[in-house]
Amino acid sequence: MTGLALPPQATQVGLAVDIAAFAMHGGELNVLLVQRGQLPHARDWALPGGFVQPGEELHEAALRELRTETTVQLEPRHLEQFYTFGEVGRDPRGRIVSVAHLAVLPHGTVSVSGGGHTLEAEWLSAHRPPRLAFDHQAILTRALLRLQLRLEYANLALEFLPDTFTLPELQGVYEAILDRQLDKRNFRKRLLAQSILTPSGERRSGVGRPAQLYRRAKNVRVAAL
Amino acid sequence: MTGLALPPQATQVGLAVDIAAFAMHGGELNVLLVQRGQLPHARDWALPGGFVQPGEELHEAALRELRTETTVQLEPRHLEQFYTFGEVGRDPRGRIVSVAHLAVLPHGTVSVSGGGHTLEAEWLSAHRPPRLAFDHQAILTRALLRLQLRLEYANLALEFLPDTFTLPELQGVYEAILDRQLDKRNFRKRLLAQSILTPSGERRSGVGRPAQLYRRAKNVRVAAL
């Protein structure tokens, strides 16, 4: 601090974060939605989010809102800001600018329930969500685009799975995110060629031939940009 | 408006925009920088930027700052938000969150001079800029990355040139942005294969064989993402 103050022309606006948190459930890509308990848009579904506290980093605010609006126990495996929504009329309460974040939660039935200002929290279909409050449909659409982009550029799909997984499971993640079918053989070839996976033991699937289990190779990180 | 007010937990922070405006000059990629006339960082180079006014859209604020801090007459051919910088300590005056924008200005010697709170404005090398104020070097680096990405995904290179241009000129834009040399023949092959260019008349270059002039084909737009 230098004793300098914010100049008078420094417009004060509400600064918020919204989070599009994704996880896989039953072969489907789900997004975490909350049912609002307050006006405006009471009882409507919305992305979790809220105002940034003074002295709080943007990503910290995103994590805090995830934890208080929903009871998600697991740490996100990935969290990145992807766009800032600041259109003047986007919130009836006044000028609120929201820095939207994309989060990926690991596998495991993440039990959620309401908390904070929300009546309820639920995992719902990301590609076919219910009607959302505010401009949250636009935010979700953009989050999906970014997620699909990260699938190719980074190896973000791994973040959806437990430490050890089979190739068909990984393919399922890709298919769920891209919302289309992929070819088994080409998928296998492509992924193994990247050498980001190392095999381990076996596993039975109940039906059909057991699949090889893989884990992410050492020194493989999710790309940044 | 519904009569709803901003809730008390709506933290008030300073909302700003910063603009990384690019243009080609003499075969080099330049970025528009201003010399600050005020504390903090007086007399240091910085990206043009400033606070968002109440009721003003983010991209409008970016355009206004471009026009007032520098005397750029030309409309940007491209303007997009690319990242929001909100780290707590990034500005000594307090919590200021800046939505960074990437702008592309068309060809033509854009004369600039100071205006508003700036002593001077100048086009300087984008890849080897002077030392910059605040975290503007980080903003510029990220802007360059985005610009390079847009080169492949969209056809953003066309925005740097006048309506009609030669292939070697276009190649020059690519090389300046990527900061490396490209092969003539492969570049030509690649670009013409995309069929986003249509030929027109001839042109003399003063030296050497005259080059074919092209213009962008109809219904070719810059991709959004």
Place this chain on the structure above:
DNA sequence: CCCACTTGACGTACACCTGACACTAACCCT
């Protein structure tokens, strides 16, 4: 116990894109 079913694993052929590379064509100036 055997057979049918289910799912995992693997290889090949083709189209396409990319990158390396050297020479001729057209115009200017002296």
Place this chain on the structure above:
DNA sequence: AGGGTTAGTGTCAGGTGTACGTCAAGTGGG
């Protein structure tokens, strides 16, 4: 006329993506 300068062109090798058929290894039912 000739030298200087820049524009324009083709081919080949290697890699990448995609389409596609077949065998392998389990499970479960009759």
